[in-house]
Amino acid sequence: MKEKTILKLLFPALALLFLQSNTQAQEKDTIFRGLRIGADISGLMRYAFGNNASQYAFSLDMPLNKNWYPTLEVGYYQQNTQNSKLTYQLAGTYFEAGLDHNLIGVKDSTRIERDMAYLGYRLCFSNYNHKSSFYEITDSLWSPYTGSFEKQSNNAFWVQVTGGFKTELFQNFFLGWNVKMNIKIYTKTSSGIQAVYIPGFGKPSKNVNFGIGFSLYYLIPF
Known part of the structure; x- marks a missing residue:
């Protein structure tokens, strides 16, 4: 009699434990796990339409937990301008490191969890150089001035x-779109001659710059 009573109590407990472990396993299977590698295609698009500047950028992100994703972006920018009044070259790299917060959160659907609608925060740095073998400055009152540096x-x-957003087009391949607001903290020039552009930031004459980017991503699952 005692054995039957024990079995009656033990069976529901084991069944509950099994259901709980099975639910946890299913939830675990739907959580985003892996390293996502991205390539910014915005610079290539601008170059294809005749811009005299080219830009290449690559990014990495992976989940820290269900909502936060550490991310790193490394980019290279190059500009060559040549006309009757100016011969100018600029080149440099930039680095952006920070966190993205997924606003979608964890849902039952695996697809929703792998997609992102996010807000991100970055600390950014750029190292770049520029030179000019010829430039001409004209003025209505004075004769043209030419020089180089x-x-x-x-x-x-x-x-x-x-x-922005990151959405899965098909398995492990994503398309991303983002808007960036860059807020300048500090710039340093070796000679007081400011470049026409700061790689990754934008025009140095502004303290705040805005930009739009498009990227393709591939997820390497763990």
């Missing part, structure tokens, strides 16, 4: 607030 090194720091 050797390669000058510069660097800049800024913070970035970004938001």
Whole structure:
């Protein structure tokens, strides 16, 4: 009699434990796990439409937990301008590191969890140089002035607030779109001659710059 009573109590307990472990396993299977590698295609699109500048950027992100994703982006920018009044070259790299917060959160659908609608925060740095073998400045009152300058090194720091989407087109391949707001903290020039553009940031004459980007991603699952 005691054995039957024990079995009556033990069976529901084991069944409940099994259902709980099975539910946890299913939830675990739907959580995003892996390293997502991205390539920014915005710079290539601008270059294809005749821009005299080219930009290449690659990114990495992976989940820290259900909502936060550490992310790193490394980019390279190059500009060559040549006309009757100016011969100018600029080149440099930039780095952006921070966190993205997934606003969608964890749902039952695996697809929703792998997709992202996010807000992100970054600390950014750029090291770049520029030079001009010839430039001409014209003025209505004075005769034209011509000059040149050797390669000058510069660097800049800024913070970035970004938001966007990453959606899975098909298994492990994603398309992303984002808007960035860059807020300048500090710039340094070696000779006082400021470059026409800061890689990753934008125009140095502005303290705040905005940008739009498009990226393709591939997820390497763990």
